[in-house]
Amino acid sequence: MTAAERDEHRDEHRGPDRDASRPDSNVVPLGRDTPAEGADANRPGGGRGRRRPTAAADKRATVTLKDVATAVGVSQSAASMALADHPRISEATKEAVRAASARLGYVPNSAGRALRAGRSTSIAVVVPQTGQHVFGHPYFMHLLVGVTAEANARDAALVVSTNPDESHGVAAYERVLRSQAAAGAIVASASISDPNVNRMVDAALPVVLVGRFVHLPHAASVGIDEVAGAAAIARHLVQDHGLTRIAHISGPLNHQTAVDRYEGFRTALAESGRQCTHTLAVGDFSEESGMLAARQVLDSMSDVQAIFAANDEMAYGAMLEIRSRGLRIPEDIALAGYDDFGVSRLTTPGITTIHVPAEALGRQAAAILFDLVDGTTPDPVHTVLPFELVIRESCGSHTA
Amino acid sequence: MTAAERDEHRDEHRGPDRDASRPDSNVVPLGRDTPAEGADANRPGGGRGRRRPTAAADKRATVTLKDVATAVGVSQSAASMALADHPRISEATKEAVRAASARLGYVPNSAGRALRAGRSTSIAVVVPQTGQHVFGHPYFMHLLVGVTAEANARDAALVVSTNPDESHGVAAYERVLRSQAAAGAIVASASISDPNVNRMVDAALPVVLVGRFVHLPHAASVGIDEVAGAAAIARHLVQDHGLTRIAHISGPLNHQTAVDRYEGFRTALAESGRQCTHTLAVGDFSEESGMLAARQVLDSMSDVQAIFAANDEMAYGAMLEIRSRGLRIPEDIALAGYDDFGVSRLTTPGITTIHVPAEALGRQAAAILFDLVDGTTPDPVHTVLPFELVIRESCGSHTA
DNA sequence: GCGATCTGCTCTAACGATTCAGCACTTCGG
DNA sequence: CCGAAGTGCTGAATCGTTAGAGCAGATCGC
Numbered sequence A, B: 001m002t003a004a005e006r007d008e009h010r011d012e013h014r015g016p017d018r019d020a021s022r023p024d025s026n027v028v029p030l031g032r033d034t035p036a037e038g039a040d041a042n043r044p045g046g047g048r049g050r051r052r053p054t055a056a057a058d059k060r061a062t063v064t065l066k067d068v069a070t071a072v073g074v075s076q077s078a079a080s081m082a083l084a085d086h087p088r089i090s091e092a093t094k095e096a097v098r099a100a101s102a103r104l105g106y107v108p109n110s111a112g113r114a115l116r117a118g119r120s121t122s123i124a125v126v127v128p129q130t131g132q133h134v135f136g137h138p139y140f141m142h143l144l145v146g147v148t149a150e151a152n153a154r155d156a157a158l159v160v161s162t163n164p165d166e167s168h169g170v171a172a173y174e175r176v177l178r179s180q181a182a183a184g185a186i187v188a189s190a191s192i193s194d195p196n197v198n199r200m201v202d203a204a205l206p207v208v209l210v211g212r213f214v215h216l217p218h219a220a221s222v223g224i225d226e227v228a229g230a231a232a233i234a235r236h237l238v239q240d241h242g243l244t245r246i247a248h249i250s251g252p253l254n255h256q257t258a259v260d261r262y263e264g265f266r267t268a269l270a271e272s273g274r275q276c277t278h279t280l281a282v283g284d285f286s287e288e289s290g291m292l293a294a295r296q297v298l299d300s301m302s303d304v305q306a307i308f309a310a311n312d313e314m315a316y317g318a319m320l321e322i323r324s325r326g327l328r329i330p331e332d333i334a335l336a337g338y339d340d341f342g343v344s345r346l347t348t349p350g351i352t353t354i355h356v357p358a359e360a361l362g363r364q365a366a367a368i369l370f371d372l373v374d375g376t377t378p379d380p381v382h383t384v385l386p387f388e389l390v391i392r393e394s395c396g397s398h399t400a
Numbered sequence C: 001g002c003g004a005t006c007t008g009c010t011c012t013a014a015c016g017a018t019t020c021a022g023c024a025c026t027t028c029g030g
Numbered sequence D: 001c002c003g004a005a006g007t008g009c010t011g012a013a014t015c016g017t018t019a020g021a022g023c024a025g026a027t028c029g030c
Helices: A065-072 A076-083 A091-104 A110-117 A136-154 A172-178 A196-203 A226-240 A257-269 A287-300 A312-324 A358-373 B065-072 B076-083 B091-104 B110-117 B136-152 B172-178 B195-203 B224-240 B257-270 B287-300 B313-323 B358-373
Strands: A009-013 A123-126 A157-159 A185-188 A207-210 A220-224 A243-249 A277-282 A306-309 A334-336 A353-355 A382-385 A387-391 B009-013 B122-126 B156-161 B183-190 B207-210 B220-224 B245-250 B275-281 B306-309 B334-336 B354-356 B382-385 B388-391
Touching: A065 A091, A076 A091, A091 B388, A110 B110, A110 B224, A123 A136, A123 A172, A136 A185, A136 B136, A136 B224, A157 A196, A157 A382, A157 B245, A172 A185, A172 A196, A172 A226, A172 B110, A185 A196, A185 A358, A196 A207, A196 B220, A207 A358, A207 B287, A207 B354, A220 A226, A220 A358, A226 A243, A226 A257, A226 A306, A226 A334, A226 A353, A226 B245, A243 A257, A243 A287, A243 A312, A257 A277, A277 B245, A287 A306, A287 A312, A287 B172, A306 A312, A306 A353, A358 A382, A358 B220, B065 B076, B065 B091, B076 B313, B091 B275, B122 B382, B136 B156, B136 B358, B156 B275, B183 B195, B183 B358, B207 B358, B220 B224, B220 B358, B224 B245, B224 B257, B224 B306, B224 B354, B224 B388, B245 B257, B245 B287, B245 B313, B257 B275, B275 B287, B287 B313, B313 B334, B358 B382
Parallel strands: A123 A157, A123 A185, A185 A207, A207 A220, A220 A382, A243 A277, A243 A306, A306 A334, B122 B156, B122 B183, B183 B207, B207 B220, B220 B382, B245 B275, B245 B306, B306 B334
Antiparallel strands: A009 B388, A157 B156, A353 A387, A387 B009, B354 B388
8 A cells, every 4th residue: 555545535336236226328429429328238247147158169260271272272382372472373373362361361370380480470578577566667558558569560469478486497488488489578677686687698588678787788778878867867956956965765776777877866966066965765666665765864864955766656755755744845845756657747746857768668679679589689789768857846947 | 748748848868879850969878888879760670770690599499398308218209298297107207307308498389389289378468449548558557467467377478469450351469369379368448349359259269358348248358337436436426525516527438438437427416316417528538638628617617516537537637727727626626537547646636536456357357268268158257346436635525 | 828907108190381392384595 | 396494383391299099018817
């Protein structure tokens, strides 16, 4: 339960007991499609009780290439070559095969194809830390949007794997690669020490890392310059707002991202030419930890002028703590975050942050992975995408 | 660009080596390797950087069952049966095979296995509407968390498919099933009219729908009672707060969810025993549309006492519009939303809403799908999970 | 002592797609 | 008019896995 949820009233409503109260109704048209509402059958809790044995299952006959070939009257190989647009197949045959294929609804069996080809058409997205806390983060959603866009463009399926449990000495997501269920993987947000990722890279499996992995300098990666992003925030606070007593709430320091953001912050302060003081509190990227860290900061550094949290969620946690002490943002304390996945936009005041182009990262990672699978080494090995400094009200800037 | 983003200053920081259209800027190297291409790199085909042919690729030798068998000195079938714990294989041989398998890092080839078995072990999650707007919604994130949890528990891979484009007369996500890349699919958030979903159901493919599909009464589904949820909100506003002039901002009315929520709202008002007035504005579940709809409502119904938006994002948009007119929430106008995926918790004041148990829905849908794939018809066909009314400050309630 | 049963394995045939060698047959150059 | 090249297809092999038939050798019942 997060901080904000603690003081809410919650009424639980259980499902299917309310069937009585449903008067016949009509839907206001407003120029839209009017749904056919009559069918009561799909009513929740409706058809309860009976149990039919599965009969329909037999119906789904799979159409194979052989069926198509037979329908046309050519050999299976001819059909295959026709669909592949092989030059040694006559146009007439190709046309006939295509027609039959469409008519019968032929879809090539991916297992057969993958087996023959020696590799799958799918790619995997791997999120090593399991648990809602990490996987449920909007970052992945955005990343996924980018990856799917690219995968769709190439007619490739996308496998999502999150399970680091080792079944037979191999993490589940490595098994996805080794079993050839996916031709390659995009690895997001591994902690610095995750040995599984190293193993995949060492095994020369096609892997693209999202983020910076200092101990894997030769693996292809996509990321933004986190250090520069944090530095941009720091400079904004110091130079644009003249704040010199600043606290940083970092993420867990076994995450490269957390380390980089902290480093960018410190470096920028040091290079600012001003006399700056700073302090550090370590969080875990959760809202709750941001709140705790802010408490610690406010207790120990009474004259703090600004707090820069390593992500927006912690910044939001800090905002709650700051408010609970009757302090105003930005008048009494300025606040900044990092990520810009939505949270920072919704708060009042909006939180100044670095916009991380997660979708573009996903797209790019996928593009590179496809190249890698095709046997091309990306150049450069590490792709760096631009970020944006998004200035909102929490730092004291005035926006229209 | 959403409403809230409109009035922000954004500084873009790009990687070095930009195209001319953007101002040059500073990306600090700080120990990074080669930096990168920016927007240009997003185009996979565009004649960009050089590429070295991969050499490492040859290294990854795949271990097959034959290798294991040879290592042990038995036939391939014996090895297969040993791993399957077949009773006709001696314990000694089984042990030897298991040992060799672990030592060599054998992972069964999923294509081979799927081909032989006639079906894949993976399941698919299908999100018919493509585009970030829908797919990027936190709802899917939560749903996915639930589905992966269940899939992980069964050692099944998860395929995510979003592409409704018909490549050869078949939507991409139907192809996932037909190609046997996945044994079955969970379909989330299809619009009422999506013919592809119908086709999959008609073809007796193993499909579990999330939500209510009135026109597909026999397909297995999982959902909550949306009508009852909306009714709970309406009753709270009318009975607990005595509000009688209420506007509803609905989602697009070709979405069953939008229709159901609207209906629950109207029905509850009608049955409240009070003299209620209501009005409707149609949005599209986006924050921006919520803002527009609120504008419309406030212009046309000057004495409106409450606005109930069909989801939290539109409620947030409405909040922005209400505020921009100098009205207070909840003193001047009460506000309620639906979904509780986080947005409503972060705003000030927090938005009263219905908590949709998306993760549980995902879990349940996956469980049912696995049964379906195994040939069991679920009973009941339509599973309804409980929701919660979450009372926050936006409706005028006071929370501790 | 000898058929019957059991044990522990091997052999073979699929699953569906692709590819390559090869086979008829035509066309063509000289 | 004959070898060479070109055209359009077929047949067979292959990818990795698994299931079922079958086959030696040991064990057992009587």
